[in-house]
Amino acid sequence: MAHIIRPSFLAAAVGVVVLLSPLAAAQLKTDYYASICPNLEAIIQSSVKQSMAQSQIAGPAALRLFFHDCAVRGCDASIMIVNSNGDDDWHNPDNQSLKPDGFQAILDAKAAVDSDPQCRYKVSCADVLALAAREAVSQSGGPYYEVELGRYDGRISTKTSVVLPHTDFNLDQLNAFFSGLGLSQTDMIALSGAHTLGAADCPSFQSRIGTDPSMDSAFAGQLQSTCAGQTFAFLDAMTPASFDNSYYRNLQTGRGLLGSDQVLYTDQRSRGTVNYYAANQGTFFYDFTNAMTKLGRVGVKTAANGEIRRDCQTPN
Missing domain, CATH: 1.10.520.10 (Peroxidase; domain 1)
Structure with a gap:
């Protein structure tokens, strides 16, 4: 890869x-x-x-x-x-x-x-x-x-x-960030499910290995071995190329890669939503699409303050 x-x-x-x-x-x-x-x-x-x-x-x-x-x-x-x-x-x-x-x-x-x-x-x-x-x-x-x-x-x-x-943000920091975009905590947790795809650099989570009690010990050992041989790990090692709800099931077992992922389960205020999405993929999909629609409305430009670029890399 x-x-x-x-x-x-x-x-x-x-x-x-x-x-x-x-x-x-x-x-x-x-x-x-x-x-x-x-x-x-x-x-x-x-x-x-x-x-x-x-x-x-x-x-x-x-x-x-x-x-x-x-x-x-x-x-x-x-x-x-x-x-x-x-x-x-x-x-x-x-x-x-x-x-x-x-x-x-x-x-x-x-x-x-x-x-x-x-x-x-x-x-x-x-x-x-x-x-x-x-x-x-x-x-x-x-x-x-x-x-x-x-x-x-x-x-x-x-x-x-x-x-x-930062990838070590707690729930209050995450909520403040997404609130600034007009998004709720539920929107934030649903959008976090995008971490069912992709990977993260080892430096973004290595400080958690062996020091963060919310990380499953066996998972920590796997990550230690992974980062000894390569520079990254999958955000969702269970099904890294599939958009599904396994991200939330990983959080339930202490296998969230980033601190800002795992905190969604360790914090009691958001754990219920994580559990619900882990058990109900259809609901996760529904809430994710709603959150994506809301995100897509942020800061939209009109003809008065925007343009249709001929070259996406260069303003007209």
Whole structure:
């Protein structure tokens, strides 16, 4: 495995986020492109499928990009911008773990959309990213859900706008972070289920091995051995390539990789939700899709303060 996914959205980029305005709310519709680009979803579905076949981390990496994008300046594809002077979101040291496979999956999907004459330069990179994230979930065995569309792309991306929560955050810190995005504790716990995909660098959890009593001792031994031979471990070793509810079952047995994962079970205030999702995958899927929809409304741009980028990496 040549590339890995580092800690997923709990290491999401966070900055000053403007929550959804009434105008932006009105513009988001699941059928926004019905007459503009009627084949949009089929095009992106096919492109992401090809990306995932070429790289086993393309799907999780694309999903992670969506979280990082929405949490900084809102869902405006600013995470995709590459500035010539290096002053952009991605060049913030805390964002260096975002993998090229994810960026490439979005660029390929955008190129596929623009290869359709009816769609060319009419679909925002932000909407391509939102749809690609859904495909990453559904094509990994997770729920297929309708995606609200109609976002415009932002024009600004800076290193200083990126602030990252830590993988050792406690429940209060996690709730404060997600509350800033307009999301509830239930939303946060459901979105945490995205850690059923991908992997994390050993330095992000090694300090827990042998010191954190909430970590299963046998699991700690396995991780010690894993990190002696490679640089990463799967966030969900049970089914690392499948989007399912095993993430929550891992937490029940002290096998949450990151401290910010395991705290969802060790803290009595969130344990009940973890137990419920562990026993009811359908409910987890339902709550996850609702939370993804809410996340997708954060900081949405309109024609007044955004654009439809021709090149996702460069403002027009």
